[in-house]
Amino acid sequence: MLSAYDNDILTQTGPGTPMGDLFRRFWIPVALAEELPEPDCPPIRLKVLSENLVAFRDTNGNVGLVDNFCPHRRASLFFGRNEECGLRCVYHGWKFDIDGNCVDMPSEPAESNFKDKVKITAYPTQEFGSVIWAYMGPADLKPELPQFEWARVPDSHRMVTRWTQDSNFMQAVEGEIDSAHINYLHSTFEKGQRATEAQFAGSKKGAPDLTIKETDYGFIYGARRDAGETGDASWWRVTQWLLPAYSLIANNSWPRGGHMYFPQDDEHISAFEYSYNPEAPLTQEQRSLGRSKFKIFPTTHTLPDGSITDTFRMEANPENDFLMDRTVQRERSFTGIEGIRHQDMAMTQSMGLISNREGEHLGTTDKAIITARRRLIQMAKDLQEGIEPVAATHGDLYKVRSIDFTAPQSDFTDFLEANGELAVATE
Ligand code: FES
Ligand SMILES: [Fe+2]
Structure with missing residues (x-):
């Protein structure tokens, strides 16, 4: 469990909150590059860390990310004209460049210098790994981009998709570092077989032993299960949680x-979701499979405060119970929900928009989740005391790989020495 006070610290990321300040020390992925496909294309509405923003690609191809609300009389710049290196508000024609300067104010007398006194909030952006990233923190503390392998391979070797989930971010993050659920939530079985028997069939047993080694980027996390005919070997899933909200899935081959x-x-x-092959371009089949499994549709979404975002909704979503099929649940899969991603989302969204963590009873398999919470809360509190997050300014820390491995070793430290630390670092 977590106290209501700490749960608030953990989950609130709006302007002026401790966790919001921590997130604002990192580059934030805000959209796919393909959402702004060409210079002067239509702008898009984004909501990031509870701020309403508009992104546009200017005539030079550079991406601007500005406040949604025009500083004149607060009309939305989403309706703006994206023209000649700036976004022009259609209410009275004020125009802003990607740095937030007002470059034209046709509604004021020509001799007026009022436009030089008006700025709109604008955040720096970068394109990296098919993703648009923004930095929303203090200008003098601009960090480094996390040098993930998936973002550094050629575009042809990678695909990235985006969608909206209706819950607090931490529920989804916790799902990524919860190795224990894999044997249950994502399992299938034969008709007639008892579902719980299927979980323990074969060589890969149910409850994992978890070991965590904290690092500057977050932690490396080994889930060991007995493997082999006589249980004399260990099946390891070794993965990372990276600050503030990244995961790597343990997979040794496509799709990493x-x-x-x-x-x-x-x-x-x-x-x-990012998928990549460090060695080769993705095939057409891999690409289309990756996209079709989600059935994500571009649409708009009205948030509780009345603001609207341009976003991607899944066909399977909470309103239709993720297209759950009770017959399939009885006969073939633990959930009756198709697709690992949907199965995960069904669980992490079903906790409510913000999970009440006072009502939890955490067990031995929740060790990684406890560690991630403690680390984030501590870092948010530290930042309020002036201690800056190391990972934000050390992009190289993110050059790591996860691995899925069967080995004779059973001790995590031995395992890391023998395989882990070297195997998980990338050039
Ligand atoms: S509200 Fe934008 S120019 Fe007047
Ligand atoms: Fe999962």
Whole structure:
């Protein structure tokens, strides 16, 4: 469990909150580059860390990310004209460049210098790994981009998708570092077989032993299960949780990948999934399979405060119980819900928009979740005392890989020495 006070610290990321300040020390993935496909294309509405923003690609191809509300009389710049290196508000024609300067104010007399006194909030952006990133913190503390392998491979070797999840970001993050659920939530079985028997069939047994080694980027996390005919070997899933909200899924071959779960606000996540092959371009089949499994539709979404975001909704969502099929649940899969991602979302969204963690009873398999919470809360509190997060300014820390491995070793430290630390670092 977590006290209500600490749960608030953990889950609130709006302006001026401790966790909001911590997130604002990192680059934030805000959209796919393809959402702004060409210079002067239509702008998009985004909500990031509870701030309403508009992103646009200017005539030079650079991406601007500005306040949604025009500083004249607060009309939305989403309706603006994206023209000649600036976004022009259609209410009275004020125009802003990607740095937030007002470059034209046709409604004022020509001799007026009022436009030089008006700025709109604008955040720096970068494109990296098919994703648009923004930095929303103090200008003099601009960090480094996390040098993930997936973002550094050629575009042809990678695909990234984005969608909206209706919950606080931490529920989704916790799902990523919860190795124990894999044997249950994502399992299938034969008709007639008892579902719980299926979980323990074969060589890969149910309850994992978890070991965590904290690092500057977050932690590396080994889940060991007995393997082999006589249980004399160990099946390891070794993965990382990276500050503030990244995961890598343990997979040794295609699709390598993971997720980023960043708050639109405290009750909605902009979720990204990245998949890549470090050795070769993705095939057409891999690409189309990756896209079709989600059935994500571009749409708009009205948030509780009345603001609207341009976003991606899944066909399977909480309103239709993720298209759960009770017959399939009886006969073939633990959930009756198709697709691992939907199964995860059904669980992490079903906790409510912000989970009441006072009502939890955490067990031995929740060790990684406890560690991540403690680390984030501590870092948020430290930042209020002036202690800056190391990971934000050390992009190289993010050059790691996860691995899935069967080995004779059973001790995590031995395992890391023998395979882990070297195997998980990338050039
Ligand atoms: S509200 Fe934008 S120019 Fe007047
Ligand atoms: Fe899962």
